Ligand SMILES: Nc1ncnc2c1ncn2[C@@H]1O[C@H](COP(=O)(O)OP(=O)(O)O)[C@@H](O)[C@H]1O
């Protein structure tokens with residue numbers, strides 16, 4: 588069973604030492620996500636949602652428990668292995684887009700692909716990056732720099748960048764946090780449609796229960812404890 592999950596986090600604790608005193612950020616968090624499953628996490632600000640995503644991305648280390656992603660135990664990997672793991676396994680979508688301002692949409696996506704798959708030719712990179720942008724409806728914006736794009740368009744570039752190398756897992760931390768509600772809903776629909784087409788698993792953090800309801804399953808984080816919401820049927 589375990590090797591079938593894209594995420595299998597068990598009894599994960601995350602505790603920081605703040606001025607000599609322990610700050611318990613996550614307590615016995617367990618999360619199982621199947622390949623191609625789309626999961627949302629809601630919960631108040633400061634409850635530990637971003638911290639959990641950082642652990643799943645191998646950007647922070649758990650203090651206890653085990654974090655398995657794509658069959659790999661992240662706690663047992665060194666920095667080089669984690670960097671390689673991130674390049675091949677993950678796409679990350681950020682609230683504040685994090686596009687490179689001096690690069691066009693095409694080059695923002697192309698650069699991410701070049702890093703994930705260094706063997707590709709320039710022509711292959713261009714074609715795949717253009718296809719990823721077309722998949723999010725931006726075929727007419729390839730040569731635009733971020734400053735010439737709306738917020739929703741910038742986040743669609745962010746989505747194309749995260750998905751261009753076809754990773755098995757997308758992590759999204761409040762991807763609609765800088766967008767109005769209508770634009771946010773369009774971006775989430777695009778992200779989930781894309782994920783379902785490419786059979787990519789998604790873990791999306793959101794404040795918006797209406798957006799969370801579009802996921803297959805929803806969890807709530809409360810003061811570092813994660814619980815699965817009952818399925819409304
Ligand atoms: N590096 C850090 N140093 C100190 N406190 C931190 C650090 N990272 C997170 N925290 C604290 O952990 C708690 C959870 O933070 P976070 O995971 O960002 O929550 P959320 O994403 O749900 O808003 C907050 O109280 C935050 O202040």
Ligand SMILES: [Mg+2]
Pocket residue numbers: 636637638760
């Ligand atoms: Mg957060």
